[in-house]
Amino acid sequence: MPYSQRYWNIYEKRIQLPVHEYKEKFFETLDKVQCMTLVGETGSGKTTQIPQWCVEYVRRESIRSGMKRLVACTQPRRVAAMSVATRVAEEMDVGLGQEVGYSIRFEDCVSDRTILKYCTDGMLLREAMNCPLLDNYGVLILDEAHERTLATDILMGLIKEIVRSRHDIKIVVMSATLDSGKFQNYFENCPLMTVPGRTFPVEIFFTPEPEKDYLEAAIRTVVQIHCCEETEGDILLFLTGQEEIEEACKKIQRQVTDMGPDVGELKCIPLYSTLPPNLQQRIFEAAPPNRPNGAIGRKCVVSTNIAETSLTIDGVVFVVDPGFSKQKVYNPRIRVESLLVCPISKASAMQRAGRAGRTKPGKTFRLYTEKAYQGEMQEQTYPEILRSNLGSVVLQLKKLGIDDLVHFDFMDPPAPETLMRALELLNYLAAINDE
Numbered sequence: 001m002p003y004s005q006r007y008w009n010i011y012e013k014r015i016q017l018p019v020h021e022y023k024e025k026f027f028e029t030l031d032k033v034q035c036m037t038l039v040g041e042t043g044s045g046k047t048t049q050i051p052q053w054c055v056e057y058v059r060r061e062s063i064r065s066g067m068k069r070l071v072a073c074t075q076p077r078r079v080a081a082m083s084v085a086t087r088v089a090e091e092m093d094v095g096l097g098q099e100v101g102y103s104i105r106f107e108d109c110v111s112d113r114t115i116l117k118y119c120t121d122g123m124l125l126r127e128a129m130n131c132p133l134l135d136n137y138g139v140l141i142l143d144e145a146h147e148r149t150l151a152t153d154i155l156m157g158l159i160k161e162i163v164r165s166r167h168d169i170k171i172v173v174m175s176a177t178l179d180s181g182k183f184q185n186y187f188e189n190c191p192l193m194t195v196p197g198r199t200f201p202v203e204i205f206f207t208p209e210p211e212k213d214y215l216e217a218a219i220r221t222v223v224q225i226h227c228c229e230e231t232e233g234d235i236l237l238f239l240t241g242q243e244e245i246e247e248a249c250k251k252i253q254r255q256v257t258d259m260g261p262d263v264g265e266l267k268c269i270p271l272y273s274t275l276p277p278n279l280q281q282r283i284f285e286a287a288p289p290n291r292p293n294g295a296i297g298r299k300c301v302v303s304t305n306i307a308e309t310s311l312t313i314d315g316v317v318f319v320v321d322p323g324f325s326k327q328k329v330y331n332p333r334i335r336v337e338s339l340l341v342c343p344i345s346k347a348s349a350m351q352r353a354g355r356a357g358r359t360k361p362g363k364t365f366r367l368y369t370e371k372a373y374q375g376e377m378q379e380q381t382y383p384e385i386l387r388s389n390l391g392s393v394v395l396q397l398k399k400l401g402i403d404d405l406v407h408f409d410f411m412d413p414p415a416p417e418t419l420m421r422a423l424e425l426l427n428y429l430a431a432i433n434d435e
C-alpha cells in the first residue's frame with residue numbers, strides 16, 4: 001500500500017534528527033560486531049529511529065536465513081514503552097499492535113505480525129525465564145541503560161551469557177549520559193557510536209539561599225516565569241510523585257487564572273507513570289495561543305523523572321528543577337526498603353537542565369544553592385541494584401538457572417550482606433532449601 005500523507009509529514013521531521021546521518025555507519029558496525037553501545041543526547045532520535053533500522057536489519061537477515069526474528073527495545077518505564085510504541089507505529093504507518101507493539105506488565109499489545117516490540121526491561125526478563133536464549137529475537141536493544149534499573153542490570157548479565165551461545169543475535173546498548181566506558185568494558189570493549197546532539201545554550205540560575213519548602217518555591221517560580229519572561233516557550237517542572245504533581249497543577253492553574261486576562265493562558269499538564277495513556281499523550285499537545293494583547297500562552301508540564309531522558313517534549317524553554325526525586329533505599333541491617341524523596345545527582349541535574357535547550361536557547365531555574373550543587377550532590381545516582389532488597393532478584397536468577405550467585409557477572413555487584421539477607425529471607429519463606 002502507498003504511504004499516507006501523515007507518514008510523509010513525519011518523515012520530513014525524522015530525516016532532520018541528529019541520528020539520521022549515522023545510519024550507514026550504524027549498519028556497518030552492526031554487520032561487523034555482535035554488541036555495540038550508542039550514546040546520544042536526549043531527543044536525538046535514539047529510541048524512535050534505531051529500532052526501525054534494526055527492523056530493516058532483521059528483514060534482510062530473514063531473507064538470507066529464512067528465519068523470522070523480532071526486534072525488542074527495552075524501556076525502564078511503562079509510560080515510555082507505550083508512548084514510544086504509539087509514536088513509532090505512526091512513523092512506520094502501521095496500526096499500533098500490528099507490526100509495532102508494546103508489552104508491559106498486565107498489558108500485551110502485540111500480534112503475530114509484530115516485528116518490533118517495545119517492552120519494559122522487566123517484561124523481557126520475564127520472557128527470558130521461559131526462553132533462556134530469547135530465540136525469537138534477532139536484535140535486542142537495551143535503551144536508557146544509564147538508568148541502571150534492577151531489571152536492566154540483570155538483563156545485561158544474562159545477555160552476556162546469551163551472546164556466547166547465540167552468534168546470530170545482535171545487542172545494542174543505548175544511553176543518554178557519557179558513562180559509556182563502563183558499558184564498553186562490560187561488553188568486552190565493544191565499539192561505541194556517539195551521536196552529538198544539536199542543543200542550544202542553557203542559562204542556569206541557582207537560588208541564593210536554600211528554599212524551605214521546595215513545592216511552594218516551585219509553584220511560585222513557574223507562575224513568575226509565565227508572567228515575567230518575555231520569550232515564548234513552554235515550562236517543564238520536575239516534582240517527585242503523583243500527589244505532589246496534581247496539587248502543583250491545581251495551584252498553578254488557579255493562581256494564573258486569578259490574575260485575569262492581562263496574563264496569557266497557561267495549560268498545566270501532569271505526567272507520571274500511573275497516568276492513563278490517553279492523558280499521557282496530552283504532553284505533546286500544542287501550547288495555547290497568545291492573547292490579542294500579546295500576553296504569551298504556554299504549556300507547563302509537571303513531571304516526575306520520566307521527562308528527564310525517557311520522553312522528549314519539544315518546545316520546552318524553561319526548566320524548574322527543585323533538585324529532588326523519589327528513590328528506593330534499602331538498609332540490609334534493619335531489612336527495610338523504602339521509597340524516599342532524595343536529592344538528585346549532578347548527572348540528573350545536568351540532564352534536567354538540558355531539557356530547556358531543545359528548540360532555542362533556554363533557562364533552567366534550580367531551586368537550590370550553587371554551594372549545595374558543588375558540595376553536597378553526588379556525581380551519579382547509585383545503580384538500583386545497590387539500593388534494593390534482592391529477595392525477588394535472587395529468586396529470579398535462580399529461576400533463570402543461575403546457581404552461582406556470587407560469581408554472576410553483575411556490572412556493579414551488590415554488597416555480600418544484601419545478598420545474604422535475600423538468601424535468608426527466601427529460606428525462611430521456604431522458597432529455597434538449606435542447600
Ligand code: ADP
Binds near residue numbers: 017040044083312
Ligand atoms: P531519544 O531517544 O534520543 O531521546 P527520541 O527518539 O525519543 O529521542 O525522540 C526523537 C524526536 O522525536 C523528539 O525530539 C521529538 O521531536 C520526536 N518525538 C518523539 N516522540 C514523539 C511524539 N509522541 N510526538 C511528537 N514527536 C515525538
Ligand code: MG
Binds near residue numbers: 043046048
Ligand atoms: Mg530515548
